[in-house]
Amino acid sequence: MIPNTNSSYVRVPTPVEFSFEESLVFLNRSLQENLHRIQNDRIIKLLDHQGELILIGVTHAEQHLRVEFLNGKPSEAGQRTAADYVWEWFDLKTDLAPFYEMAAGDPVLQPIVKRHFGLRVLGFPDLFEAMAWAITGQQINLTFAYTLKKRFVEAYGKSIVYENEIYWTFPSCDEIAALAVSDLTPMQYSARKAEYIIGIATEMAKGNLVKENFINGKDAQTVEKELVAIRGIGPWSANYVMMKCLGFTSAFPIADVGLHNALKYQLEMEKKPSIAEIESYAENWKGWEAYATFYLWRSLYE
Numbered sequence: 246m247i248p249n250t251n252s253s254y255v256r257v258p259t260p261v262e263f264s265f266e267e268s269l270v271f272l273n274r275s276l277q278e279n280l281h282r283i284q285n286d287r288i289i290k291l292l293d294h295q296g297e298l299i300l301i302g303v304t305h306a307e308q309h310l311r312v313e314f315l316n317g318k319p320s321e322a323g324q325r326t327a328a329d330y331v332w333e334w335f336d337l338k339t340d341l342a343p344f345y346e347m348a349a350g351d352p353v354l355q356p357i358v359k360r361h362f363g364l365r366v367l368g369f370p371d372l373f374e375a376m377a378w379a380i381t382g383q384q385i386n387l388t389f390a391y392t393l394k395k396r397f398v399e400a401y402g403k404s405i406v407y408e409n410e411i412y413w414t415f416p417s418c419d420e421i422a423a424l425a426v427s428d429l430t431p432m433q434y435s436a437r438k439a440e441y442i443i444g445i446a447t448e449m450a451k452g453n454l455v456k457e458n459f460i461n462g463k464d465a466q467t468v469e470k471e472l473v474a475i476r477g478i479g480p481w482s483a484n485y486v487m488m489k490c491l492g493f494t495s496a497f498p499i500a501d502v503g504l505h506n507a508l509k510y511q512l513e514m515e516k517k518p519s520i521a522e523i524e525s526y527a528e529n530w531k532g533w534e535a536y537a538t539f540y541l542w543r544s545l546y547e
Contacts, residue, residue, distance in 0.1 A: 254313040255328045262341040264363025265305035267543070271367050274546055277391040279398055279413050291405060291412040294319065294326040298405055300412055301327050310335070315407060333370040339494065341365070344533045348540075351529050353511060357540045360547070366539045368489040372456040373449055374415040375490035376475075379482040380441050381434075387503075396432040421446035441477025448475075456490070465495050488535040497534035499523055507541035 259265075265286075273283050281290040288303040300316040312331050319327065332338065345362075348354040369375035381397070382390040401416035401424075421443060429439035448454040454475070459468050468491065472483035480500065487496035498504065505517040508526065512518070518526070530537040 253318065254311055255324055257310040257312060257328050257331050257337065259305070259309055259335075259337055260341070262345065262363055263335070263337065263365060264361070265310070267361050267364035268335060268367060270546060271364070271543065275387070275391045277388075277395050279395050280415060282410065282412070289315065289407075289410075289412065291403075291414050292327055292330055293403055293414040293417070294323045297323050298403060298414070299323050299327055300405060300407055301331070303331060316405060330370050333492075334368060336365040336368060336492070339365065339492070341536070344494075344536050347529065347533060348537075353508070353526055354530075354537055354540060357511065357544045361540060361543050364540065364543055366488065366535060368492075370490070371415060372454075372459075372486070372490055373418045373421075373446060375486045376445050376478065376482070377415075377421075377442050379485045380438055380445075380477050383438070383479075383482065393432060393434060397429070397434075400432070418446040418449035422450040438477070444476055459491050465493050468493065469496075488538070494535045495532050497527065498538060499527075501538065503542050503545060504538050507544050511541070511544060 269283055269286065269288070272278070272281060272288060281288055283289075286304065290301055290303070292299045292301060297319060298316070299314065299319045302313040302315050304311050304313070310331055312327055314324070314327070318324075345358060348358040369378065377397075378390075378394065381393050385393075398413045398415060401420050402413040404411050404413045406412075424443055424446075426436055426439040426443065429442070430436055434442070445454065459471065463471075465487065468487060469480070469483045472478050472486060473480060478486070481498050484496045484498040485501075487493040488498065499520060504523070508514070508523065509517045527534060527537065
């Protein structure tokens with residue numbers, strides 16, 4: 246995409262099916278989040294473009310997001326990086342019309358989609374962040390996962406101070422590749438998770454693990470197999486990364502506890518649905534499993 250630019254901000258166009266308000270609800274779901282801050286309907290986030298730290302403030306106006314540069318005008322490449330990041334972060338490229346057409350006739354999704362129309366999958370444009378977060382969240386509750394991430398970011402991320410607040414970037418793969426397992430275990434990472442994260446960081450730092458290799462014309466099944474072959478990435482993590490970073494609308498983290506809880510709640514079931522039951526509900530979601538999952542997650546915050 247080519248943003249409209251001037252010296253102090255860029256404008257990123259938004260589709261008709263977009264709700265900034267819904268995005269704010271999702272991004273504001275944890276008090277421990279330290280990679281962005283929401284103030285008066287503005288999202289403030291620090292980006293790292295090849296060592297150039299760019300603090301952005303994102304607000305919504307008629308049919309566009311205004312991405313303001315808060316700590317001075319970045320380089321032209323930095324401006325483009327910021328615009329591209331926001332474009333991908335809010336998944337603005339995806340045409341949701343087919344999803345909404347499907348959901349209108351789906352008994353599970355119809356009421357949720359109606360209530361939260363315009364919500365888009367809020368993702369992680371950076372592959373290392375997506376994979377590290379997926380590993381961090383394995384088999385622990387969301388609150389503890391945020392605790393670990395906060396410690397990790399504040400130990401190894403870059404930061405700036407703006408208006409008496411500290412803003413952080415997610416640690417780079419190069420920074421983490423240089424660590425030992427014993428650097429992460431005091432934060433309460435298990436030794437196994439620390440090994441996985443450092444191992445992935447090392448492969449990325451060497452150039453062996455590149456985001457573009459997963460999105461250049463490959464189908465979802467191929468990408469899932471390639472991701473699962475990476476140490477520390479199982480089927481749930483692979484589908485989570487495909488959904489939140491690689492843009493596969495058919496990604497389906499079917500074993501996700503939040504998905505199970507949301508279905509139990511929405512369908513007023515006495516117990517969580519089985520995998521077979523979820524597969525049955527999902528027959529109508531073909532190609533849109535990621536969005537169905539994300540909307541079901543959203544229902545947990547109602």
